[in-house]
Amino acid sequence: MSKNYALVGTGGRAEFFYGAIARDFKETAKLVAFCDINTTRMNYANQLLTEKYNHPEIPSYKSNDFETMIKKEKPDTVIVTSIDRTHHHYIIQSLELGCDVITEKPMTTDVEKCKQIMDTIHRTKNQVRVTFNYRYAPHNTKIKELISSDVIGEVYSVNFEWALDTQHGADYFRRWHRDKRNSGGLLVHKATHHFDLVNFWLGTTPETVYALGDLRFYGRENAESRGITNFYQRAHQNERAINDPFAIKLEANSHLKAMYLEAEYEDGYHRDQSVFGDGISIEDTLGVLIKYKSKAILNYSLNAYMPWEGFIVVFNGSKGRLEVQVREQSYINSGGSKTDEGKVREKSIRVLPMFGKPYDVEVKEEKGGHGGGDPLLLNDLFGQSKEDKFNRSASHTDGATSILTGIAGNMSINTGLPVRVDDLLTL
Template sequence: MSKKRYVQIGVGGRARFFYEAVVSDFKETSELVAFCDINQTRMDYANKVIKEEYGVDPVPTYKCDKFDDMIKEQKPDFVIVTTVDRTHHTYIIRALELGCDVITEKPMTVDEVKAAEILDAIERTGRQVRVTFNYRYAPHNTKIRELIMNDTIGDVTSVHFEWLLNTEHGADYFRRWHRDKRNSGGLLVHKSTHHFDLVNFWLGAKPETVFAMGGLMFYGRENAEKRGVTDFYHRAYGSEAAKNDPFALHLDQNDRLKAMYLDAEKEDGYYRDQSVFGEGINIEDTMGVLVQYNTKAVLTYSLNAYMPWEGFKVSFNGTKGRIQVNVVERTYVNAGGSSELEGALKQKSITVYPMFGEPYEVEIIEGKGGHGGGDPILLSDIFGEPKEDPFNRAASHVDGAMSILTGIAGNKSLATGQAIKIDDLLKL
């Protein structure tokens, strides 16, 4: 069997997840043939990683304005898109037009106009787009889908879903490019796409109507005085004020972050270590969303990005009972590694409450790897030999669109104070 050829555009923090898998665990089925990015220093670092850590010869590198040349010269089967969210559509569409299939990091894109352009390109070219929702593959999330599929609590009528980002992980979105909603769509798109996709996946349902409220209530210059911040700085590197700031990210103290960002600044001027209480933050850190689905189920969802622990709580109410789920997750800084939560690391529990019967705990078979053990399974599904999956975890462009449309509708609701119909944004 011939190997599938892959090129990757965007070699920032999330990119390593993909290119390391291609050159190591899946080298028998897959071949990395090129990198593409706006920053040569970062591409050189990626080549250094695959050479020094995996013994793979460096691959050709191309600047983003030479994307077409890369496709013509390297003839890839797949383009892996891991650029800044607002540019996903550009490279997805062009890759399709040049005869490639696409694997894209979530979110697929950041607004309904770009989503429509992607869907049009897929229909026009007949090519495929795969969105990498690794949370679907986490054993505890798959188990929830299994319980609901098996009619454990009957028809699901309502879901309450609370996601907590702690002050290490949550703060990180306010230090980097995500802090500008034009880049990321805000957390309702960039982060919540995971969560809204899970609800779609768990329920086998499509969102119809969305209403949201929220704001920037903890981070940002406007909240600095309330948090006791009086010594301001733009970015942490070289700042005296940052030395005593528990929210500061010190790039020079982490070899990976230094190589990927601090050493690369000279090319693109991107500061990875901006102050979470600085100017220019226009995304929300506190959000509440109400969603109704085509099954008539109702979701109440909240996301807070400054909590003392990381994880989620979700409850499903059905016509035959209730499921309660509690998950405490490992916290991390993107590209900077994970840290351990003291006392409550990676706790998971699923409890079923039958309508007429005793509650019981559901066994969860622990998985190894990131995203609750979902990452290795997802990677195998993408780069290895796909297996029959009764849960249909592989996410298509339609799944990618449905998840972001909930967040996009939430953003429009925040701006207008009105409930938003998904079909008014894009018909799927």
């Protein structure tokens, strides 16, 4: 049985969803409408639909006509890929109008918005799913399988280091994410993936969070301290940006040009802001210590200016140790090579039994982003879903648990004190 889908927010992440429906799920899913604050951007999304995917153009609605769109087009499910601080608005309105929701991570950005979403789900009985595609990556699923199989026994502690490189990591400081009011900072916007992975791997939830963080590399003050004086606020038609390795040239990329540069006159959004400009309120250097209800301890770090992209995670258990390293080639959101999206370049998974011989675990990669994980997620969302022994599909509770970890981290950074997650929200 085919379901109808409307999508709100036609920016860089939207095509991942509407492109998949148009290309791979014509029998089970139907696009019925786009919604955005920006008409130019919606027109470009329709252009991609017709020219790239050979799909008929669909109606488009401005954001203030969202309710009209729901009532007229009658979607079963609304896909929310708008700016993070607006997720709650579209999620709640969709639920109240009788729709289910698929939302990009993070589900929302602060405690109050999270409470509003949870209350609305409880009241309407409609469903919200959060798209944690990292769960579906084969190496992450293998980690879950190994831990669940008691290979290293009960996990007592985890060391988890995530590295964002100077292509992908820097991009958060060019875009709307640089304003913490929009994104919740990297502890919410980006680390929601990582905190969810730990919840998924260990089968537990966080109890207490203590965090430290600061803006150490990006931003004007840090650039000045390193002797950088070539300041500008945006790169477009700016001579100072010509030789800046951190600058992004919108006019040189047809996709970025059509989606952002040609749409600026409507909403004033500049996609190419300088990573060393003013107005950055998010951290680029973060450390978090978390105690879980299972009594496991997580030592987590995130740095957004590294020479490579990926993660190192180590699990210490009652029967041994599990060591994982994954190097990825990511891409500048809505502008880089799509063939490189989430592509795994190198990976190693090694089990070190307490009294046995260490051994490596092979993981087979499939076609598609994140080692074949993205197609699995998309099929779970839009196709004929299959029974999954790993339970990778993420609910609103999973979405709330992961963001509350990051929100608690932000609170701890501000106060210098540990934060109990259960004190924030009763799930």
